Amino acid sequence: MARMKDLVIDLIAYEEGVLDEREKLELFALLVKSGMAWTLQGSYGRTANELIHAGYLTQDGDVTEFADSMLEELVA
Template sequence: MGIISDKEDSIENTQSDGFFEKIIAFENGELTQVQVLELFSYLIRAKLVWKLPGNYGRTANSLIEAGLIEDSGEINWEMVEPEEQD
């Protein structure tokens, strides 16, 4: 499986979802686990995470240390627990 899922609502689909809206949703605690991983995968690969406020770098480091994301930004999907469906 690739770094980012093929979902239409992927974080890289900034044309429809909007990058800043994802950041705001993260700040408000509104993202699912998969959306958080996709966001931080993108931020790490783009090297933006280290230029944002400290909590982003700390969150990225925590995700890396937990084995959910590689330091290259690749998501370790086998470590991700399936999300419950509403």
């Protein structure tokens, strides 16, 4: 149950705009892996699709090397 609580906290933080880019990507990776991206309100599925089509996530919800390199550039 603690994991679901963490997910709810992450979803609220996302909605409030307080997650950084890495945290957003990891949240959507989890949502895609679990299938929840497709069952939550439509904006989550659309965002997940955008991240997949942009090459940041795989269809299975894994963060791509491309995403890792882009995030490293943001930090540098």
